Amino acid sequence: MKVAIIHDWLVTYAGAERVLEQIIQCYPDADLFSVVDFLPESDRQFLLGKKAKTSFVQKLPRAQAKYRQYLPLMPAAIARWDLSAYDLILSSSHAVAKGVKTKPGQLHISYIHTPMRYAWDLREQYLKEAKLDQGLKGFLARKMLDRMKSWDERNTQGVDYFIANSQFIAERIRNNYQRPSMVIYPPVKVEDFPAWDRKENFYLTASRFVPYKKIDLIVETFATMPDKQLIVIGDGPEDGKIRSKAGPNTIFLGYQPFLMLREHMQQARAFVFAAEEDFGIAVVEAQACGTPVIAFGRGGALETVRGLEDPKPTGVFFKEQTVADLGAAILKFEEHHARISSEACRANAIRFNPERFRQEYSDFVKEKWDAFHKSSN
Numbered sequence: 001m002k003v004a005i006i007h008d009w010l011v012t013y014a015g016a017e018r019v020l021e022q023i024i025q026c027y028p029d030a031d032l033f034s035v036v037d038f039l040p041e042s043d044r045q046f047l048l049g050k051k052a053k054t055s056f057v058q059k060l061p062r063a064q065a066k067y068r069q070y071l072p073l074m075p076a077a078i079a080r081w082d083l084s085a086y087d088l089i090l091s092s093s094h095a096v097a098k099g100v101k102t103k104p105g106q107l108h109i110s111y112i113h114t115p116m117r118y119a120w121d122l123r124e125q126y127l128k129e130a131k132l133d134q135g136l137k138g139f140l141a142r143k144m145l146d147r148m149k150s151w152d153e154r155n156t157q158g159v160d161y162f163i164a165n166s167q168f169i170a171e172r173i174r175n176n177y178q179r180p181s182m183v184i185y186p187p188v189k190v191e192d193f194p195a196w197d198r199k200e201n202f203y204l205t206a207s208r209f210v211p212y213k214k215i216d217l218i219v220e221t222f223a224t225m226p227d228k229q230l231i232v233i234g235d236g237p238e239d240g241k242i243r244s245k246a247g248p249n250t251i252f253l254g255y256q257p258f259l260m261l262r263e264h265m266q267q268a269r270a271f272v273f274a275a276e277e278d279f280g281i282a283v284v285e286a287q288a289c290g291t292p293v294i295a296f297g298r299g300g301a302l303e304t305v306r307g308l309e310d311p312k313p314t315g316v317f318f319k320e321q322t323v324a325d326l327g328a329a330i331l332k333f334e335e336h337h338a339r340i341s342s343e344a345c346r347a348n349a350i351r352f353n354p355e356r357f358r359q360e361y362s363d364f365v366k367e368k369w370d371a372f373h374k375s376s377n
Contacts, residue, residue, distance in 0.1 A: 001369070003030035004083055006091040006100050009067060010037040010052055015186060015281050016113055019165075020092050021046035022187045022354055023111070026362045027090065033081055035074050035096065038064045055080065071118060072144045075099055075151050088369060091159075099155035107372045109365055111163045111184070114278045115176045119149035128211075153177065161368050163361070166279045166300040184361055185303075187354035188284040190346075195290035196266035197342040202229040203294075203330075204268035206261055206282060207275070209236030214274035214296070214321055216242045221326045223247035228330065231268070233261055265289045270333055273301060274321060280304060287314050288349035290342030294329050296321060304352070308336055312344040 005027065007020050024030065024047065034052035055077035057063055057070050074096040081100060083089060089106055091097040094113035102108045123145055127133040132141035153176070162181035164170035170181045203222070207213040215232065219242050222230040230250045232242075243252060253260075265271065271286035272294045279300035283293050287305070295301040297317030305315040316336070318329035 001087045002085060003027045003088045003090060004086040005030045005032050006078075006089065006093070006097040007032065007034045007052070008093060008095040008097045010034045010039045011064075011067065012039070013043045013046065015279070016092060016094055017046065018189070018281070019111060019113070019186050019357075022357050023090060023092060023361065024048055024050065026358050026365075030090070031086075033078075033083075033100075035077055036063055036067050038067070053081070071095070071148065075148075075155075088365070090365070098159055099151065100158070102158050105376065107369060108159050109161045109163065109368060110159045111165070111361075112169060112173055112181065113165050113186075114169055115172050116148065116152045119145050119152050120172075120176060160372070161364075163364065166303050168299050168303065169278050182364055184357065184364065185352050186279050186281065187357035188281055188288070188349065188352040190284070190288040190349050190353050193262060193265065193285050193288035193349075195288065195342050195346040197290050198267070199269050199291070200267045201269060202231050202267075203270050203272050204231050204233070204264050204286075204291075205272045205274075206233035206264070208234055209238040209242055211238060212275055216245055217274050217321055217323065217326060218272050219243075219250055220245040221323045221330070222250055224323060224327060225249070225330065230272070231264060233264060262289070265291055270294050270315075270337070272326075272330075274326060275299070276321075277301065284349050284352050287345040290345050292316075292333065292337065292340045292345060294318070294326075294333050304348075306344070306348055308332075308339070312347070313340050314345045314348045315340065 005023055028048055032050045032052045035055045036058045037052040037054050057073060057077050060070055078096055078100050089102055089108040091110040093110055095116050098110040127141055132138055156177040156179055162173055162179055164173055164181040164183050165186050167183055170183050173179055173181045205218050207215055209215055226247060226249050232252050233256050235255045265286050266289040268291050270292045273283050274296050276299040283301055283304050286293055293305050293315035295305050295315055295317055297319050306313050307317050316329050316333045318325040
């Protein structure tokens with residue numbers, strides 16, 4: 001069995017790459033394909049020495065900095081890959097990877113982090129960040145994203161089986177693609193986040209400063225609660241807007257290296273998370289540290305945090321992304337925090353360890369490959 005692993009793009013080591021890392025460990029002899037590969041040498045260890053086979057986008061002007069702006073060319077780029085020599089195609093996709101061309105006699109299993117957000121539900125954020133949200137350029141960009149959405153819908157037929165990274169994404173796959181999927185939660189390296197039961201008197205949030213993360217909402221809420229301290233780790237294009245809403249009880253640390261982030265996660269009274277996320281690795285990492293979570297009650301957090309109704313709760317949910325609702329959740333946490341133990345948080349996080357992912361993923365692929373191979377013979 002010859003295996004090809006397809007990834008969208010390799011530019012950093014983030015959530016999608018953590019999944020890719022474990023897939024490579026399951027299939028170390030597989031060949032790797034990616035639209036571009038600009039990973040620095042310091043971040044390449046997880047590829048086990050692999051160098052991705054890239055597309056023509058790799059050589060386009062300023063591709064390393066502007067690869068996202070070449071999104072309209074990516075369907076054509078991946079269509080040029082010759083995958084005819086492979087028996088099994090394993091794609092890991094949040095953009096275009098699932099759209100690779102296959103032929104009869106090949107089995108394609110796609111792990112979906114999310115249906116393409118650029119085309120479906122983060123269109124305006126993408127256009128704004130790319131400075132394509134106004135005028136003629138904005139009009140043309142929206143037309144382009146309409147075409148990308150149509151392409152994304154059409155190419156689902158090339159996928160034999162879908163794996164979703166959460167029940168939340170499984171529902172989106174069902175709604176957008178009219179296809180079922182198997183849920184296998186992403187791997188979280190909980191061993192890198194030891195539990196710490198001696199908490200300090202501050203709340204923590206950590207994220208890139210982009211609109212859907214709702215860091216501005218968290219900062220604005222704590223400005224109305226001057227007796228509570230908030231520490232914010234991260235940076236990004238919304239930095240000025242977010243800082244303008246902060247009160248004197250909020251401390252901004254900017255981007256911090258891993259050890260500093262972990263130390264704050266371990267010591268925080270609670271981790272505050274206001275985004276509607278597909279899964280939300282940071283929420284699990286905080287719980288691995290024994291730290292409770294105050295989270296928006298939609299998306300993946302509903303699957304990774306146990307609310308106060310659970311016998312062993314690990315956090316508190318709020319229903320609306322408003323200052324009033326988040327503020328009420330913080331007060332509810334203060335009222336009930338004694339019910340939330342570091343041990344319960346840690347035990348909940350361990351459910352998402354990498355060994356579990358590798359076992360569930362390889363078992364699913366083997367089951368589908370055996371059935372496919374049997375039917376082919």
